[in-house]
Amino acid sequence: MEFDGIKNKFGFGCMRLKMVDEKVDYAEFAKMIDLFMDNGFTYFDTARVYLGGQSETALRDCLVKRYPRSSFTLTDKLSDSCWSEEKDIRPLFESQLESLGTDYLDFYLFHAMSAPRYEKYQREHAFEVVQQLKKEGKIKHIGMSFHDQPEVLDKILSEQPCIEVVQIQFNYLDIDNPHVRSMGCYDVCVKHHKPVIVMEPIKGGTLVNLPDEALDVLKECGKGSPASYALRYVGSHDQIFMILSGMGTREQMLDNISTMKDFVPFGEKEFTAVKKVNEILTKAHTIPCTSCHYCTPGCPMQIPIPEIFAIRNNETLFHVWSPKKDYEMLTMDKSKASACIACGQCEGICPQQLEIISLLKEIAEKYE
Ligand code: SF4
Ligand code: SF4
Known part of the structure; x- marks a missing residue:
């Protein structure tokens, strides 16, 4: 499971960069990149749809x-919302190379693959176009990020041998989550001998902002931040070659660097502790939004969906005394949940398959 130039299994996912006045804070981002590279980490992940194209530029x-290209x-991705027909794929890819200022990608992934997207990708010969780009030397490795059930993954990997790596959502909270089935997807990758890239190891921050009851479990288990437990859990699985x-x-x-630099895999004690944390969080019935923001650019009412869900989750987990006030502050200059049409x-786009419409309705009734 070795790829040229990759020396360790920790990557920088560039979808939640610090923004100032709706623009990426370049000074901060450059400092983060220097810190990352100085510590020996070299893997960067982006997509055209991240931060409205700003992640690439x-x-x-x-x-x-x-930095020298070598x-x-x-890693960049072929995102479904950026193209309609076969003839769009090559120009999109070329524009991604241009935005990134490079003439090749190390990995190009079919983005957020699911059963309906697989139909479109087959119909429009996306697999053939991407393989041709690889033959031309513009892509070193082809992969797929995946959001669907293990059975769908099994079918795609059986039919598309060109896929060399698979990116899945994998963390200790989603192991048995029926919408994600992290462990089922992981097992399919093992069956097909595909190295795994992990996204959402801390589930969009959910596994960092833990309630006291869960924090006590981790404190009792040993030292380390909640994020370190989440990363160590993921890295303790052999098929995983990259954690974003x-x-x-x-x-x-x-x-994160302090955890990943001198990586210590989980023992039985740690596996038991995160299982307990999983039970506490599952019992709390939070909305499993990862704050990926895939849903927001296309919302005609410009509703800040993940931010609204975060307020509701904070109330559930931490019993904050002012959720209505937080909600009023958030929606002072943004649309309210009740604006949903x-x-x-x-x-249609939410990778977590959340019933956003009814969740927003409930929240509007509660906070407005
Ligand atoms: S269903 Fe509601 S929240 Fe979702 S995109 Fe449409 S208006 Fe926005
Ligand atoms: S609601 Fe779904 S698409 Fe929107 S931010 Fe949350 S997880 Fe992502």
Whole structure:
């Protein structure tokens, strides 16, 4: 499971970068990249749809222009919402290379693959186009990020041998989550001998912001931050060759680096502890939103869906005394949950398959 130039299994997911006035904070991003590279980490993950295209261009200016191309690994994706027909794929890919300022990608992934998307990708010969790009030397390895059930993954991997790596959502809270089935997907990758890239190891921050009862379990188990437990859990599975963390601050990065630099796999004690934390969080009935923001650009009412869910989850987990006030502050200059017109765009794209329309309705009734 070795790929050229990849020396360790920790990658920088560039989808939650620090923003200032709706623009990526370049100075901060460059400092984070330097910190990351200085510590021997070299894998960067992006997509055209991250931060409205700014993730790609920020990587060009803060990474590609500042470091020799051979010193880092760059992964980008073919996102479904960016193309309609076969003829769109090559120009999209070329524009991604241009945005990144490079003439090749180390990995190119079919993004957020699911059963309906697989139909489109087959119909429009996306697998053939991407294999041709690989033959031309513009892509070193082909992969797929995946959001569906293990049975669908098994079918795709059986039919598409060109896929060399699979990116799945894997963390100790989603192991048996019926919408995600992390362990089922992982087992399919093992069956097909595909190295696994992990996204959402801390489930969009959920496994960092733990309630006291869960924090006590981890404290009793030993030292280390909640994030360190989440990363060590993931890294303790043999088929995983890369763990992506969507770090937004240097503080988060330092914490993650301290875990991943001298990696210590879980023993039985730690596996038992995170199982207990899983039970506590599952019992709390939070909304399993990962704050990926896939749903927001296409919302005709511009509803800040993940931020609204975060307020509701904070109330559930931490019993904050002012959720209505937080909600009023958030929606002072943004649309409220009640503005939803039930168009369904968000539900069609949500990788967690959340029933966003009814959740927003409940929240509107509660907070408005
Ligand atoms: S269903 Fe509601 S929240 Fe979702 S995209 Fe449509 S208007 Fe926005
Ligand atoms: S509701 Fe779904 S698509 Fe929107 S941010 Fe949450 S997980 Fe992502």
